[in-house]
Amino acid sequence: MIRLFLLNFFFILSFSKLFALIEVDITRGNLDPLPIAVSPLHVDIKSEETKNLKTKELGAKISEIIENNFKNTGLFNPLKKDAFVQKPDIAHLKPRFEDWRLIKAQALVTGKLLITGGKLKVEFRLWDLAAAQEMTALAFTTTPSNWRRVAHIISDKIYERLTGEEGYFDTRIIYVSETGPKNQRVKKLAIMDQDGENTKYLTLGNELVLTPRFNPTSQMVTYMSYFRNMPRVYLLDIETGTQEIVGNFPGMTFAPRFSPDGKKIIMSFAKDGNSDIYTMNLDTRVVERITDHSSIDTSPSFSPDGKFIAFNSDRSGLQQIYVMRSDGSNVKRITFGKGIYGTPVWSPRGDLIAFTKMHKGKFYIGVMRIDGTGERLLTENYYQEAPSWSPNGRVLVFYRETKAGDKGKGFSAKLWSIDITGYNERRLLTKTDASDPSWSSLLSK
Amino acid sequence: MTLNTNLKNILLVVFTTLILSACSTAKKSGIIEGDVYTGSETVEYLAAGVPDRVFFATNKSSLTTASRATLRKQATFLRKNKNLNVVIEGHADERGTREYNLALGERRANAARDYLMTYGISGKRISVISYGKEKPVNPKSSPVAWSQNRRSVTVKVN
Numbered sequence: 001m002i003r004l005f006l007l008n009f010f011f012i013l014s015f016s017k018l019f020a021l022i023e024v025d026i027t028r029g030n031l032d033p034l035p036i037a038v039s040p041l042h043v044d045i046k047s048e049e050t051k052n053l054k055t056k057e058l059g060a061k062i063s064e065i066i067e068n069n070f071k072n073t074g075l076f077n078p079l080k081k082d083a084f085v086q087k088p089d090i091a092h093l094k095p096r097f098e099d100w101r102l103i104k105a106q107a108l109v110t111g112k113l114l115i116t117g118g119k120l121k122v123e124f125r126l127w128d129l130a131a132a133q134e135m136t137a138l139a140f141t142t143t144p145s146n147w148r149r150v151a152h153i154i155s156d157k158i159y160e161r162l163t164g165e166e167g168y169f170d171t172r173i174i175y176v177s178e179t180g181p182k183n184q185r186v187k188k189l190a191i192m193d194q195d196g197e198n199t200k201y202l203t204l205g206n207e208l209v210l211t212p213r214f215n216p217t218s219q220m221v222t223y224m225s226y227f228r229n230m231p232r233v234y235l236l237d238i239e240t241g242t243q244e245i246v247g248n249f250p251g252m253t254f255a256p257r258f259s260p261d262g263k264k265i266i267m268s269f270a271k272d273g274n275s276d277i278y279t280m281n282l283d284t285r286v287v288e289r290i291t292d293h294s295s296i297d298t299s300p301s302f303s304p305d306g307k308f309i310a311f312n313s314d315r316s317g318l319q320q321i322y323v324m325r326s327d328g329s330n331v332k333r334i335t336f337g338k339g340i341y342g343t344p345v346w347s348p349r350g351d352l353i354a355f356t357k358m359h360k361g362k363f364y365i366g367v368m369r370i371d372g373t374g375e376r377l378l379t380e381n382y383y384q385e386a387p388s389w390s391p392n393g394r395v396l397v398f399y400r401e402t403k404a405g406d407k408g409k410g411f412s413a414k415l416w417s418i419d420i421t422g423y424n425e426r427r428l429l430t431k432t433d434a435s436d437p438s439w440s441s442l443l444s445k
Numbered sequence: 446m447t448l449n450t451n452l453k454n455i456l457l458v459v460f461t462t463l464i465l466s467a468c469s470t471a472k473k474s475g476i477i478e479g480d481v482y483t484g485s486e487t488v489e490y491l492a493a494g495v496p497d498r499v500f501f502a503t504n505k506s507s508l509t510t511a512s513r514a515t516l517r518k519q520a521t522f523l524r525k526n527k528n529l530n531v532v533i534e535g536h537a538d539e540r541g542t543r544e545y546n547l548a549l550g551e552r553r554a555n556a557a558r559d560y561l562m563t564y565g566i567s568g569k570r571i572s573v574i575s576y577g578k579e580k581p582v583n584p585k586s587s588p589v590a591w592s593q594n595r596r597s598v599t600v601k602v603n
């Protein structure tokens with residue numbers, strides 16, 4: 001149904017010599033954001049008009065999306081355009097570096113676009129103003145309706161060049177949209193671009209849906225649905241809209257996630273008051289039992305190499321985080337701090353586990369090393385849980401609920417993000433209340 | 446010395462009075478005992494004198510003496526109504542992570558089901574469903590509301 005992904009992007013990438021000077025230190029958060037000027041892209045006057053698109057404004061719009069992306073990282077400080085000193089087309093050929101330095105810019109982005117023969121052709125350049133040289137340049141061709149993704153891809157390339165890390169702008173977030181009073185919530189699966197645009201609803205709200213998670217290798221999603229009052233794990237193809245139940249379990253299945261290769265779903269199956277962890281191979285349909293314990297075992301999450309699983313268990317009496325080999329052997333408890341711990345999620349970089357901690361009536365989102373040492377609590381609140389990693393392992397998105405008064409008054413559920421540095425805590429704007437976010441991989445990877 | 450002892454006695458009396466008055470106020474509003482709801486505000490009835498729900502302590506699925514008494518009434522009711530099937534809904538309060546609460550709701554519903562079965566009700570007549578924290582009966586964020594939400598509810602199917 002949603003054919004956003006069958007795109008043809010043709011890249012021509014040219015890196016200039018690798019001795020450029022500016023670098024953004026991503027370990028320090030927003031203490032010293034880099035001043036960057038993003039010039040509006042020059043729109044070639046030969047450009048055709050396209051349906052539903054104001055071609056003339058496209059160059060300015062793309063630059064605004066790039067600026068917004070950069071601002072949201074907390075690492076960059078996009079400068080106001082009214083101070084800009086050169087016209088976009090002239091700056092794109094070769095900027096007068098000393099003039100841009102006057103407005104305190106350290107980096108400059110320029111570009112141009114042309115719509116011809118039903119194709120959108122875009123190129124951009126990133127300039128190091130202090131060193132007076134080009135740092136990177138990219139040209140590509142796509143369909144004009146992809147213009148927002150063009151802006152995100154440019155943002156990713158610039159972020160990568162300046163930080164040395166993979167970007168995360170050409171991505172989407174799937175979540176549960178919530179409407180209605182607190183004791184009669186209507187929940188729908190919703191998906192949006194990471195900057196909050198292009199919201200689409202994937203279910204109608206007729207049944208309760210929870211915990212959608214992206215496949216890291218494709219545009220498949222797994223989630224839990226109470227369809228026909230049978231709480232089960234489902235698989236949804238968001239391109240075609242087809243969905244199917246995962247496995248044939250005689251009871252509730254929940255807490256699904258994909259394996260890093262996208263071939264298995266790991267989840268909990270509850271029977272007779274006991275929840276254990278199972279996997280199902282999506283190709284062979286073979287189901288394997290991973291844990292066999294009389295306690296609650298849930299919220300499983302694979303390490304990115306697929307060799308280990310972090311999970312939540314109350315076998316010690318209260319919720320704690322455990323790590324085991326992916327065959328279920330060698331179970332080790334890793335949380336021993338004060339309070340109780342839930343929702344372990346392994347970082348895509350492999351070095352950290354994000355979690356929710358509950359202690360003395362407060363909820364925390366934090367990260368720790370995979371052996372449980374080095375716990376860092378990033379944010380404290382009345383209620384928050386369910387962290388999900390940006391694909392580069394730099395940012396966590398989670399949801400936060402407010403305290404409700406009589407009859408649920410004042411209740412809200414919103415998405416928030418925070419850098420793993422603990423800086424740059426930020427609300428993600430959604431059209432409705434929202435919970436259970438899951439961040440996709442880079443779409444154009 | 447005597448003054449000191451007198452002072453101590455007076456203080457003792459004052460403290461005792463404070464403790465006693467604290468006890469009596471707790472008893473007046475005493476709808477939670479050891480974290481378990483004991484009131485009747487949200488309770489509905491399967492039949493006259495047969496409450497439909499039992500309540501649990503935070504993170505627990507063990508049945509209290511009062512819960513067992515309620516479930517015995519339900520068992521008697523179900524023995525009298527042989528063609529009636531029920532579903533037991535398990536619920537948790539909002540102060541936990543969603544996935545763990547789903548498992549906890551399932552465990553609570555099964556604790557009630559197991560007890561009904563020991564009183565002779567066939568397991569075939571009792572299905573369970575967990576809603577975790579998704580269906581609070583009281584949407585307020587308060588200890589009383591949370592205690593009302595930590596529940597298993599027996600619902601007639603037919």
